[in-house]
Amino acid sequence: MKTQITELFGIEHPIIQGGMHMVGYAEMAAAVSNAGGLGIITGLTQGTPEKLAREIARCREMTDKPFGVNLTFLPAVTPPDYPGLVEVIVKSGVKAVETAGNNPQKWLPALKEAGIKVIHKCTSVRHSLKAESIGCDAVSVDGFECGGHPGEDDVGNWVLLPRAAEELKIPFVASGGCATGSQLVAALALGAEGMNMGTRFMATVEAPVHENVKQAILAANELDTRLIMRPLRNTERVLTNAGVERLLEKERTLGDKITFADIAPEVAGVYPAIMKDGKMDAGGWSCGMVVGLIHDVPTVAELIERIMSEADAIIRSRLDRFASSGSPATASVSRA
Numbered sequence: 518m519k520t521q522i523t524e525l526f527g528i529e530h531p532i533i534q535g536g537m538h539m540v541g542y543a544e545m546a547a548a549v550s551n552a553g554g555l556g557i558i559t560g561l562t563q564g565t566p567e568k569l570a571r572e573i574a575r576c577r578e579m580t581d582k583p584f585g586v587n588l589t590f591l592p593a594v595t596p597p598d599y600p601g602l603v604e605v606i607v608k609s610g611v612k613a614v615e616t617a618g619n620n621p622q623k624w625l626p627a628l629k630e631a632g633i634k635v636i637h638k639c640t641s642v643r644h645s646l647k648a649e650s651i652g653c654d655a656v657s658v659d660g661f662e663c664g665g666h667p668g669e670d671d672v673g674n675w676v677l678l679p680r681a682a683e684e685l686k687i688p689f690v691a692s693g694g695c696a697t698g699s700q701l702v703a704a705l706a707l708g709a710e711g712m713n714m715g716t717r718f719m720a721t722v723e724a725p726v727h728e729n730v731k732q733a734i735l736a737a738n739e740l741d742t743r744l745i746m747r748p749l750r751n752t753e754r755v756l757t758n759a760g761v762e763r764l765l766e767k768e769r770t771l772g773d774k775i776t777f778a779d780i781a782p783e784v785a786g787v788y789p790a791i792m793k794d795g796k797m798d799a800g801g802w803s804c805g806m807v808v809g810l811i812h813d814v815p816t817v818a819e820l821i822e823r824i825m826s827e828a829d830a831i832i833r834s835r836l837d838r839f840a841s842s843g844s845p846a847t848a849s850v851s852r853a
């Protein structure tokens with residue numbers, strides 16, 4: 518399937534694996550890229566520019582297909598070494614960067630000069646337009662359903678994607694809640710040029726996370742995610758567990774007086790315990806409503822092949838039935 522996104526990134530299928538903290542290692546990114554999508558290494562997960570350089574080199578050993586790096590800009594007491602990370606990306610020859618979290622304008626000149634295509638992930642039409650105006654090549658439009666940070670506007674993809682299509686000139690992909698070929702077709706119909714997936718890729722053979730994480734995803738349904746940190750205006754969609762319910766109880770009790778320090782035990786530094794040690798009650802970890810659509814742990818290649826063949830079948834047979842082949846009268850006769 519050729520779309521503006523496959524052309525932009527030189528990939529076979531219009532499917533991107535969004536950056537995921539402590540999931541987006543070389544194994545994950547290479548598996549997605551080898552299957553014809555765009556795999557993404559999560560920059561901040563690596564810790565230092567040197568470690569990111571090593572991870573990029575490791576990924577190169579595992580695939581000769583294009584892959585990218587995610588740069589998430591977050592408020593932090595001690596900011597990561599962004600200049601060092603950008604320098605490593607530029608020198609590495611990587612040709613795709615996914616930015617997220619904040620306006621990437623400061624870093625665009627260096628990235629663009631190196632011929633890197635930048636896709637900015639954001640959760641609103643106004644931020645998408647901003648990304649377009651500063652020179653991003655594409656946008657990942659992340660709806661309210663998404664795992665991770667859906668922003669504070671709470672607009673689902675059913676409205677957000679056609680709104681983005683009304684306004685944007687640069688290509689965009691649907692992000693948040695995506696897992697199936699039917700959703701890819703729907704996203705294309707709503708104006709997107711592909712889709713970005715996070716949670717779905719965690720439940721694959723190659724995802725480098727503890728087996729308990731994959732089993733938790735299989736056991737969950739679409740009602741099992743929670744929004745945390747809303748009072749701090751840093752909303753995150755996570756899978757519920759004992760730690761998350763404890764955190765939500767604090768939010769209810771402390772109300773407006775809550776500070777980050779109050780909930781730090783349930784969110785700060787909990788990812789290693791969850792992703793590496795499989796301690797599923799340790800606290801909040803990003804997870805989307807799409808868990809309701811995840812029922813197996815295929816290889817990444819099986820997953821992407823399934824999505825693409827389902828999309829193809831829907832376009833060729835199901836949608837074809839609805840294409841008008843004449844006057845409305847003819848259409849109603851053929852339905853009868």
Ligand SMILES: Cc1cc2nc3c(=O)[nH]c(=O)nc-3n(C[C@H](O)[C@H](O)[C@H](O)COP(=O)(O)O)c2cc1C
Nearest residue numbers: 535536537538617663664665693694715716803805
């Ligand atoms: C475990 C996990 C960690 C994530 N970490 C990041 C991150 O560090 N940076 C980022 O930009 N997005 C992050 N995301 C968001 C994903 O890149 C993607 O936008 C999101 O998962 C899409 O929604 P979905 O999970 O419904 O597919 C994360 C998502 C998950 C599930």
